[in-house]
Amino acid sequence: MKIVYFTHSLQSCWNHGNAHFLRGVLRELQAVGHQVRALEPQGAWSLENLLRDHGQAGLAAFRQNYPELSVETYDPAADPAALADGADLVIVHEWNDPSLAARLGALRKAGAHWRLLFHDTHHRAVSDPDAIRAFDLSGFDGVLAFGETLAAVYRRWGWGGRVWVWHEAADTRLFHPPAEQGPREGLVWIGNWGDGERTEELERFLFRPARDAGLPLDIYGVRYPAEALATLAAYGVRYHGWAPNAAAPAIFARHLATVHVPRRFYTTLLPGIPTIRVFEALACGIPLLSAPWSDSEGLFRPGTDFLFADTGEAMTARLRDLAHNPALRESLIRHGLETIRARHTCAHRAQELMSIAATIGLDTGVPA
Numbered sequence: 001m002k003i004v005y006f007t008h009s010l011q012s013c014w015n016h017g018n019a020h021f022l023r024g025v026l027r028e029l030q031a032v033g034h035q036v037r038a039l040e041p042q043g044a045w046s047l048e049n050l051l052r053d054h055g056q057a058g059l060a061a062f063r064q065n066y067p068e069l070s071v072e073t074y075d076p077a078a079d080p081a082a083l084a085d086g087a088d089l090v091i092v093h094e095w096n097d098p099s100l101a102a103r104l105g106a107l108r109k110a111g112a113h114w115r116l117l118f119h120d121t122h123h124r125a126v127s128d129p130d131a132i133r134a135f136d137l138s139g140f141d142g143v144l145a146f147g148e149t150l151a152a153v154y155r156r157w158g159w160g161g162r163v164w165v166w167h168e169a170a171d172t173r174l175f176h177p178p179a180e181q182g183p184r185e186g187l188v189w190i191g192n193w194g195d196g197e198r199t200e201e202l203e204r205f206l207f208r209p210a211r212d213a214g215l216p217l218d219i220y221g222v223r224y225p226a227e228a229l230a231t232l233a234a235y236g237v238r239y240h241g242w243a244p245n246a247a248a249p250a251i252f253a254r255h256l257a258t259v260h261v262p263r264r265f266y267t268t269l270l271p272g273i274p275t276i277r278v279f280e281a282l283a284c285g286i287p288l289l290s291a292p293w294s295d296s297e298g299l300f301r302p303g304t305d306f307l308f309a310d311t312g313e314a315m316t317a318r319l320r321d322l323a324h325n326p327a328l329r330e331s332l333i334r335h336g337l338e339t340i341r342a343r344h345t346c347a348h349r350a351q352e353l354m355s356i357a358a359t360i361g362l363d364t365g366v367p368a
Contacts, residue, residue: 001357001364002035004087004114006104008095009044010071011062013245014053015192015222016046017168018093018121020245020276023066024171024346025353030068032350038069039083041076041096049222053242061244065174080104087114089357091144094120098134105139115360121146121168123265125153141360144353147273148297164356167299168276169344170283174246177285177337178253186216187319188255188286190248190277193224197264199231204312205291206259207235213319220251252284256329257322259315260290260306272296279344282306282336287329289318299344305336 005026013019026036040047050058074083080103084090092101101118108116118140125132137143142162145151154163187210193199210217219232220243232239243251252258258281266273271294278300281288288306295302302308307322309315322329354364 001088001362002037002086003029003089003091004037004039004084006039006083006090006092006096006100008093009040009046010038010069011040011059012044012047012050013062014046014050014058014242016095017276018095019046020171020280021121021168021346021349022093023062023069024169024173025349027066027069027171027173028345028347028350029353036069037072037087039072039074041100042073043076050242053222058242058244061246065246076100081107081112084112084114088362089117090114091117091119092140094118094122094124094132094135098136101140102136105136107139108141109139115141115357115362117142117144117356117360119144119166120150120154123150123263123270125150126269127265142356144356147270149270149272164359165297166349166352166356167273167297167344168279169346169349170276170279170340172283172340172345172347175249175280175283177333178249182253184254184256186210186218186255188218188220188251188258189261190220190243190251190258191261191275192221193228194263198261199228201261201264201291203231203235205261205309205315207231207237209309209312209315209319210237211235212316213323215256215319215323218251218255248280249284252281252286255286257287257289257319260288260293262291262293267293274299278306279340283340283345285333285337287322287332288336289315289322291315300339301335304331305339306332 007022009016010019010022026038030036104116118137143154143159144166145154145163146168148165151163151165189206217237218240219237220240222242260278290306290308292310307318309318357364
C-alpha cells in the first residue's frame with residue numbers, strides 16, 4: 001500500500017511532538033513493506049525555528065537516526081492532486097493549513113480513489129475549537145484522534161463511527177534502555193515551557209519537590225521566557241536548552257528518574273491522554289513519577305508501571321523513596337518496559353492503522 005502523509009514537519013522536533021511519533025510509525029510501516037511518502041510545506045514554523053537556533057547542525061540527529069526516512073518539501077501552492085498521485089491512503093495532520101485539507105477533501109468528493117484521514121494530536125479541538133472547525137473535513141473518510149476524549153469531541157461534531165482512537169507510542173527502535181548501564185544521578189525533565197498553561201504545576205510537582213528531596217534537576221526544552229529562566233535559577237535547576245528528540249534516550253540513561261507534568265488541558269478538558277514523553281520514558285527504562293491525570297483508558301498500570309503523586313508533598317516523598325530504594329526503581333523499570341513492549345510501540349500503531357485502513361475499504365496487503 002502507498003501512504004502519503006502531510007505533516008507539519010518530519011525533519012524538525014522543535015516544539016513539535018508529533019514528529020516523534022510520526023518518525024517511528026512511518027519507519028515501521030516501511031519496515032513491513034508499505035511505500036511511505038512524507039510531505040512537509042515550505043516555511044514550516046518548527047523547522048524555521050530549529051534552523052534559526054541551530055542551523056543545519058540541528059538536523060544532524062534526525063538524519064543520523066532515521067536514514068531510511070526521506071522528506072519532500074512542497075510549495076503550499078502546489079497541486080495536491082499531483083502530491084497525492086498514486087496513493088492508496090492520504091493522511092493530513094492538523095498542523096497543516098486548512099486550505100490543504102479543503103483541496104484534498106474536494107478531490108476525494110470528486111472521485112479520487114484514495115482514502116483520506118485527518119490526524120488530530122492536539123488539544124485545540126477543546127482549547128481553540130474554531131481553529132479546528134476552520135478545516136473543511138466534509139470530504140474526509142474519517143478522523144484519527146490521539147485519545148478517547150478527543151474522539152468523543154469529533155463524535156459530538158457528527159463523525160460517529162468514522163473517528164478512531166490512535167494513540168501515540170514509543171519508537172522502540174530508538175527508545176530503549178542503554179546496552180550498558182552507567183552512573184545515574186538526579187532527575188531530568190524534557191519538555192517545553194509553552195504558553196504558561198502548567199507553570200504552577202511545574203513548580204508544585206517538579207521544581208520544589210526536586211529541591212526538597214535534595215536531587216539535582218536537569219531540564220531540556222524550548223520556549224522558556226526570561227521569567228521562566230529566572231524561576232529555574234531560583235530553584236537551582238540546570239537548564240540546557242533544546243535537545244533533539246533522538247538524544248533523549250542517552251539523556252534519560254544518565255538520570256535516576258523523570259517526572260511527567262501534564263498540560264492543564266490534559267487533566268481537565270481532555271483527560272486520559274498522556275504526552276508521548278510517558279511512552280518514551282518508560283521505553284527507555286527510566287523510573288517515572290507523575291503529577292495527577294486520569295488514565296481513563298487503562299493504558300498503563302499506575303502504581304506498577306509508574307507512580308502517581310497527588311500533591312507536591314507526596315511527590316517529594318516519592319522522590320526520596322526512589323532515590324534510596326534500588327528495588328523500587330528496578331520494579332518500575334521492569335514493569336514499565338513490559339507494558340510498552342506489549343501494547344505501546346510504533347509497530348503496534350502501524351498494525352492499528354492497517355486495521356483502520358481495512359475498515360474504510362483499503363487492501364492493506366503488502367506485495368511480495
